[in-house]
Structure formats: C-alpha cells, structure tokens
Amino acid sequence: MKIFRSFEEAKNIINPVVTTGSFDGVHIGHKTILNRLRMLAEKYHGESVLITFDPHPRKVLYPDTAGKDLKLINSQEEKLDLLEKAGLDNVIIVEFTREFSKITSEQFVRDFLHGILHAKVVVAGFNHHFGFNKEGDYKQLWDWQGKYHFEAEEIPEQEVYHETVSSTRIRQAISEGYIQRANAYLDHYYIIKGKPENYRIENSPDLPALLKIPLTEECKILPSSGIYAVSIESGLVNSKGMVIIHGRPDKSYEVLVNIFDEMNLSSDSKVTISFHKKIHGAINFSDSRAISKVNMAKEEISELIY
Numbered sequence: 001m002k003i004f005r006s007f008e009e010a011k012n013i014i015n016p017v018v019t020t021g022s023f024d025g026v027h028i029g030h031k032t033i034l035n036r037l038r039m040l041a042e043k044y045h046g047e048s049v050l051i052t053f054d055p056h057p058r059k060v061l062y063p064d065t066a067g068k069d070l071k072l073i074n075s076q077e078e079k080l081d082l083l084e085k086a087g088l089d090n091v092i093i094v095e096f097t098r099e100f101s102k103i104t105s106e107q108f109v110r111d112f113l114h115g116i117l118h119a120k121v122v123v124a125g126f127n128h129h130f131g132f133n134k135e136g137d138y139k140q141l142w143d144w145q146g147k148y149h150f151e152a153e154e155i156p157e158q159e160v161y162h163e164t165v166s167s168t169r170i171r172q173a174i175s176e177g178y179i180q181r182a183n184a185y186l187d188h189y190y191i192i193k194g195k196p197e198n199y200r201i202e203n204s205p206d207l208p209a210l211l212k213i214p215l216t217e218e219c220k221i222l223p224s225s226g227i228y229a230v231s232i233e234s235g236l237v238n239s240k241g242m243v244i245i246h247g248r249p250d251k252s253y254e255v256l257v258n259i260f261d262e263m264n265l266s267s268d269s270k271v272t273i274s275f276h277k278k279i280h281g282a283i284n285f286s287d288s289r290a291i292s293k294v295n296m297a298k299e300e301i302s303e304l305i306y
Contacts, residue, residue: 001084004092007116015046015120025073026082028187029158029165047089053096071221105136114148126157177224189274213255225282229301233272
C-alpha cells in the first residue's frame with residue numbers, strides 16, 4: 001500500500017477508484033466499501049484510493065465540544081496497518097485544517113477528485129456527507145458524473161446484531177468493555193499496538209510479570225478497567241496473554257500486559273495486542289486480594305481456546 005501526504009503526490013495513480021472518510025476502526029462497513037473499491041479497480045484496470053484526514057475533522061471544527069473528548073478506535077499506525085490488510089492500494093492523508101474545511105463539495109470534486117486525481121469511480125458510503133457544512137452527498141456525486149467524467153456508486157448501510165454499524169457504536173462498546181460486541185462490529189479484533197516497557201508494582205512479588213504499553217496517541221480509546229484475554233503478536237511470534245487496563249488516582253490509564261510465552265522482545269520491538277474477551281472487572285493493586293484475582297484470571301485465560 002502506498003501512502004501519500006498530499007493530492008499532488010498522488011496525481012499519477014492509474015484509473016483511481018476513490019472513496020473518502022475517516023475510516024476509524026476500519027470496521028465491517030468500511031470493509032464493504034474497500035472490497036467494492038478493489039472490485040471496481042480490477043474492472044477498470046485501476047487502483048483503489050482512500051482519502052482520509054488527520055487530525056479527525058471534529059477535533060478541528062469542534063475543539064471545545066464534540067471534538068474535545070473524542071476518542072478514536074485506532075492510532076494512525078494501527079489504521080494504516082488495517083487498511084493494508086484490507087487490500088487497499090493507496091491512501092492519501094490530508095491535513096485537516098479550518099481552511100480546508102471551507103472547501104465546498106463541488107470544489108473538492110472539481111479540484112481534487114477530477115482536477116488532480118482524474119477519478120474513474122467515486123464510491124460513497126451510506127449517508128456520507130462531505131465538503132463545507134457537509135453539503136455534499138451521493139445525490140450530488142450522481143448529478144456531477146457527466147460534468148466531471150466519473151461514475152458514482154453508493155454502498156448501503158451495514159448491520160450487525162440488527163444495529164447499524166458505526167464507529168460511534170464501536171467506541172461505546174469498547175469503552176464499556178463489551179469487547180466481543182466491538183469485535184463483531186469491526187469484523188476483526190480491537191487492537192493496541194506499541195513498544196513494551198518494563199513495569200513494576202511495589203510490594204507485589206507474586207504478581208505475574210507485567211509490561212507497560214505506552215499509547216502513541218492520547219486520543220486512542222481504551223476499554224473499561226479490568227482484565228482481558230488477549231493474543232500478542234511480534235513479527236512471526238504469537239502468544240496468549242492477559243491485559244490489565246488499570247486506572248490510576250490521577251485518572252489516567254495504563255495498559256499492562258502479561259505475555260504467557262517467551263517472545264524475546266528487544267527495546268525496539270513492537271507488539272500488536274488483540275483483545276478477545278473481558279474476564280474480570282477493575283483491579284485495585286492496593287487490595288490484598290488483587291494478586292489472587294489476577295492469578296485466577298490468568299488460569300481462566302490459559303484454559304480458553306482462542
């Protein structure tokens with residue numbers, strides 16, 4: 001997958017089949033769009049293209065309201081990994097600014113989709129809006145097909161458990177600890193990726209060895225406090241494990257992982273942690289029963305088949 005940081009960098013893409021959006025989570029609805037992009041790209045001997053934005057538009061447009069406490073399912077690195085696994089050919093990461101937000105829907109289509117990329121097909125998800133004040137929609141794309149020489153196609157909404165899939169619903173499921181529901185919406189495991197660091201809890205020699213996973217982006221959403229069954233991947237090595245999401249008195253949270261099998265991690269090693277199931281609620285390490293609860297959770301996870 002090729003990554004571009006501007007439209008100009010991407011001007012030589014062949015017969016682009018294009019969609020736009022934040023694609024946070026790269027969930028089952030996003031994958032439906034990406035699969036259709038891939039099919040159309042093959043049909044027209046072209047390449048699939050996602051135009052996405054950084055930072056998230058809400059953080060720029062509504063910094064004191066809707067964007068203030070917005071949490072995202074994926075870090076930028078995680079999202080790019082998931083997009084590549086989904087088979088996307090190209091991603092254009094546009095710096096989202098207030099100035100960019102004032103571009104009208106027709107300006108966006110005229111100047112970028114047509115003027116620079118020469119899009120062959122433009123694919124829009126159900127109820128997708130774009131441009132200044134979200135004035136652009138699929139009807140406009142349909143009307144502009146002849147004028148700007150592309151085909152327009154709309155993807156219907158996707159449902160899981162009879163609920164419309166959206167990044168908002170997935171964030172809610174994750175934040176409440178409903179990992180299995182979130183995974184169903186995502187059509188893959190909720191993940192955390194990072195470089196492990198040594199971690200020690202005072203006066204807890206019987207606690208399983210824990211590594212801390214620092215978050216690379218503050219806006220990354222975390223599951224509710226508790227113990228989770230996870231799998232850990234580093235390169236070609238995989239292991240079962242458990243993650244403790246631990247809330248501290250200053251209200252920040254730590255991601256602590258116990259890896260069951262030897263992985264020989266170096267200081268530069270990155271791990272990808274896939275969450276499978278919540279096993280236990282919040283743990284207070286100052287509680288005398290904490291160690292027994294953690295060890296019981298580890299035994300339970302060891303017996304799980306996943």
